Amino acid sequence: MKRNRLNLIIGLLLILVFGMWLFVFQVRESETALVTTFGKPTRTITNAGPYLKWPWPIQRVHTFDQRIQNFEDVLDEAQTADNKILLSMVYVGWKITDAKAFFPKFSSGSVTEPERFSIATAQSKLKDLLRGAKTAVISKHPFADIISADPGQFKFEAVEAEMLAYIQARIETNNYGIEIKYLGIEKLGLPESTTEKVLEQMTAERAVLVSEINSRGAKEAASIRAQASSDSAKIVNDADAQAKVIQSEGLKLAADQFKVFEQNPELAIFFLRLDALKQSLASHTTLIFSGQTEPFSLLQGLTNAPAKK
Amino acid sequence: MSDDPTHHDHDHGPAPEAPAPEDAGTRALSEALRSSFFIVKVVMVILVAVFLCSGFFEVGPQQRKIILRFGRPVGVSKEALLGPGLHWAFPRPIDEVRTIPFTEIQTVTSTVGWYFTTPEMEATKTELPPGNSLNPAVDGYTLTSDGNIIHARAVLSYRIEDPIRYEFDFANASNSVRNALDNAVVFASARFKVDDILRRDPLGFKDAVRAKMNELAQKEGLGIVIEQCDVRAIPPRKVSPAFELVNTAAATAESQRLQALSEQNILTNTAYAEANSRTNSAEAERERLVKSVKADADRFTALLPRYQLDPGFFRTMLINQTVSQIMTNVQDKWYLPVNPNGDPWELRLQLGRPPVAARTIPQTGPVGPSIDQ
8 A cells, every 4th residue: 555655646746847848937027928729829828926827738828028129220321301321220129029029020040049030120110110110210300419518509318219219119019029129320431432531630739739829828928928027017016016115114203203303403404414424434435535534634744744845 | 770781880879789700702792882882972972073173264464264053144234344364163063254355455357348369479579460350259449539549458456345134135246346447447438539548538438447446346336445456558569569559649740839939938038038128128228318307407507507607718727627628538549730732631531451561652632631430
């Protein structure tokens, strides 16, 4: 009996495993699943977890990557509203939002790997849509809307938004079961023949710029020097004026003392003369005086004696 | 009774009837089956052990892993991340272990605006000669707001802020980050003039790229935090010499300006020094004048009474005292005695000559001594 029980358990386990293999499938976190019944889409699953199904050939489960797919298109030429040729390349982030709508539209052509094939087919369709969007949107804008230093004129992001709206509208109209999460311009360019002219123009502009810089440099230096001379002269002149004010204050203060001298102007003048004499003969002076000069008149008799010989 | 040939009868109650006699072939078959079942049991045990042990996995030091149980992450947000060490999960199909990119810093490079090169060419520092034009399918470049062309390359270093979102929201997240970086470079280039990018405001251009990249990371929900964004911009190689001339001219102009500023500083400082000197002199003069006049007044006040006693004597005394002082200080003194003829002396002064020595010129008449100055 014990042996029979063990065999029974093993048998049940095998049946359970086989049953799970036939009737259970799981959807991962990053996936969405579509269950088809006799080839017809009947159920969409977007949440991760284990689910039941009827075994093949009744039902079949198709799982798709639900993450945001990255797609870059190619450089395409488009004419701007002011008749300039602009090359552009954009990228989009897109994801499958409705596998039931997505699968029938993009799966045809592959029996073995319809899921992977459908992604490639969808991106091929996106490429066509993007080309149409770029041509339509760029043709409505002048070149300066996309390339401009003027913030008022610059509409780079608006152009991107218009392209996104253009594609979204067509996706919704055709019910592709996908959503464009974002779109951005990845590259802008000019036709090769135009780049040659642009490079020549850049060289010519640099030559003019060199001349301007040289001239401006010399002019600025001269201006600084002139300003410096003017400023320094002003500083000295201001100081002179201030010095005169200070000297005037000194004279005013001195004049207050002059009242003392009014007691005897004769004596005051005598003192002034004496001071002037001392100051003028203070040093490096050669003095010639006659015998009549006091106190040298004392020498008068002595010096005349030899002359009498 | 069991039909198992490996069954031992001693486990069961009373002794059965005597077994039928077995021939040698039956015994051999019984032995073979017993051995086979034993081997099968051992193999099954080993298989079960292998099955369970296959659930062990290791997480490296620069890795994080996450367990998906029936497709759902086990745990929420960062709690779901398994750090370095040994872990165990149910084997497939119950559990599935996924590796999450978790190195500290991720890096992407935008070369959409760079000229054609390869890693090998960069390593050997070689490059193709520049052509007269740029083929947009081969040579990357960006357009500037004044319609010119530059080459720009950006290297973005970032941290993954939300690894689960980074892994499960994007099929190829690093490509999405690179696309956003390309867009940021093209966007910033289209707003800046070529001379601003290359010469006047390269930091402004770099900041604009970083700001746009930040904005896109938020808008597109990339789940990253930007650590560093290095941007290098150069002119097209064909016109590079022309830009070098501009740089040289700008450097020269700047040098001239700095030289002028230096001279301005010197001039201004000299002027301020001179101004200070003049005002200080004026103040000193004022001080001296006031003190001098006060001293004169004091002297006057002190001597006035004596002067008033005998003005003549006072004057003579002071004159003599003064002459005495003068004579002490005077360098050369010439005494001219009274001409015996009574005529005045005729003096001749030679000015501008060093006063080496005084010479006496022979008198031809009433001529006094000559004085060299």
